[in-house]
Amino acid sequence: MKTQIYNIDLRKIITRQKLILSLLFTIIAALSFVSCDSIPSEVVDVKNANYKVTSINAPASVNFLPADSSVVTTVKIEKKESVNKAWISIISADGKIVINNLVELKDDGQSGTSGDTQPGDGVYSAKFFMSRKNPNGNYIINYYIEDNVRPAPDNQMKIGTHHFGYKNSTQNFAPVISDLNFTSSVSRGQSFIFTVKADDQNGLQDIALVFFKLFRPDGTLSQPSASQDYFIMVDNGDVEGFGDIKAGDGIFSFKNSFGTTSQTGNWRFEFQAKDKSNEASGVIIHNLQVNP
Secondary structure (H helix, E strand, C coil): CCCCCCCCCHHHHHHHHHHHHHHHHHHHHHHHHHHHHCCCCCCCCCCCCCCEEEEEECCCEEECCCCCCEEEEEEEEECHHHEEEEEEEEEECCCCCEEEEEEEEECCCCCCCCCCCCCCCCEEEEEEECCCCCCCEEEEEEEEEEECCCCCCCCEEEEEEEEEEEECCCCCCCCEEEEEECCCEEECCCCEEEEEEEECCCCHHHEEEEEEEEECCCCCEECCECCECCEECECCCCHHHHCCCCCCCCEEEEEECCCCCCCCEEEEEEEEEEECCCCECCCEEEEEEEEC
């Protein structure tokens, strides 16, 4: 058996071990430094969306002026550091007309563009314009703020609303109803549809309401609810619910049927329309014979 002899130099082994230990201490120290540096010892100041809206100002009524049809509204905001942006939208009270979906509120002192009179005072202003074509009636300004603290969309909030009346300085004409399309008799349980045409010289968008009142054969008034004594007709294209074929064509529709316990005899329908200035049309009366 051959014996292999290893010549071991202890001094070299000890030197290598010292180098390895030194390297390990260096790595541990570096890791400790990184770990300690990533955890701050001081108290961290957490930023909150703590703005406060103290006032909203806007006119109660607006009259169109050819020389200047602008409207200015302002919002006073305290602790505005957490406000990223603020804006308004302007719509008609019935939601059918959108004047502007986004007009930014600014604190820039640019009275000509934003309507703001002094920069940096926490009063945010917005300027928008009403047209002569916008019908008379009631409108709503909605106010919104987006903060720079919370993630979207949680950082957006509606902060208020304002209602104002508008007059476009043009002559207002009462609406006109015509062309009633209605059967003369039905049986109880039978579904039927009737329509009436509505016009307005101020435009179809000026029509606020087309409706009818309904009187039983004994002369009593039939009401859809305790607080409303008339039934509303629609021009929204809802064929299934109201029998209206085409939205926005000025033909207003209603689908109805009389229950098995309804009175038989002549039911009286009285049709009318009103515009956004509350001017009323004439009345069209129709008698319907309801059979068993």
